[in-house]
Amino acid sequence: MSGASGSGDDFGRAVARAAVAQALEAAGFDCAHRSAVDAVVDILLRYITHLGRSAAFHANLAGRALANELDVIQALEEVGADTDGFAGAAATGHCLVSSGVVRDLMAFVDSKDEVPFARPLPRFPVQRVQPQPTASLAVAGRETGMRHVPEWLPVFPDPHTYVSTEVWVEPPATKDRVDKVEQVRQRRKAEKSLLSLQQRLAMAGADGFRPVAAVAQDNAEKGKEIQAAGTKRNPFLEPALPPGEKYVSEVDMPPEKKKPSVLEAFAPAIQARTIKEFDAGAGLDQNQRNIVPKERARVHLKIGFGKKPFAAALNSRALDLREDPSFLKEEAKDDKKRRAGMILRASMENPQELPQL
């Protein structure tokens, strides 16, 4: 039963389902299973289709293109004989007008109350506007003038759709015409450039089309209004002065200084470091014995192409506190000087690697 549900006629089935539900409710049912309603809908649509097919068959059998009420009654008799049966179905020579099917329908209409469909429906098989068939030659009253064309054929289309017409040939261009075209082209070019200039001015500012004097006058008026409103004069709100009214001194650029050498640049840092080392050495306690470093002294190597490798040893020797502190000072001073000289020589040879030191 449900095989025909996927026929693409969902709207018709939905309308039929609503009609069936209304009829079942009118019959006295409180509710219904969905499968039962679908089965009734399918039977209902098959019944209508069967009636229409049978009525059309009887009309065609009688040689008519359109069916009338007698064809419908005969179709109803056929369907009724197949299903319910009706009064007088066994008789063979009865008249269709006095059929028992019609009497049953009359009794049904008289006995049952109207239960109209809940909502008005549109004519849902959308009727496309069909083009009117073209009138024949005989109807239009035209003559073709050709014997082999019968009169029942449709009329020919309008002659302008198929008659060949002359092709318009452009006349050769004369010298005056060329001059006029050139003038028009130049005029268009000038107008285009002027228009682009105006657009550029408009893009530059809202007052682009106004003359400079008017702009200056407006600015002066604005400045006066602001001055009247405030007690003190605001120099930032004053209008711009025209050129040449007030002398403005030129800004003097400072002269370029001489670039310092590497030794001059590093001298303060070297001096500060040596002073700090001496201060640390002077504050040693006399009671302390030998201070052996816990870690081996680190050796920093810098190796490069075309450069002399040098090694700087920090804490290169253990301090013997039993020696004289003044001797320690002198020795530390010589060591620092030697190390600073090595660094400076290396930096002079490779000035580009100063940040890496």
Added chain:
Amino acid sequence: MMNNNSGGGAGGPGGGMGTGVGGGGDGRHDDEAALTEFLSSLMDYTPTIPDELVEHYLGRSGFHCPDLRLTRLVAVATQKFLSDIASDSLQHCKARVAAPIKDNKSKQPKDRRLVLTMDDLSKALREHGVNLKHAEYFADSPSAGMAPSTREE
């Protein structure tokens, strides 16, 4: 005599035929008038099945007629068919609800609503010459109900 007899004999049956034909003609005219009146009264009767639905399915079946009275006639006939099925199903439903369950009285449904089921519908349709059978169960997938070893996944 013979002519008379024959005439009378002919006249007798002829009169009988005339009376019969005349009576039949009057009855036929009455039936035609009744049919015409019935078809015209259908224009005032609004069936449950809308005309647009009937026109659509009649057109699909090859029945084309501009007369709205014929469409209404088919709609009324279909509504009568539907009403007969519904009334028969209602009788079966009432009989099913009213029948007591002897096995267990506690299982008797307290809800006495009249619900159209496929069983009631199939019984009613069988009386109208339509054999309706619904599926015993529905499989949600082709492999449902099969042994796990035979399933092809």
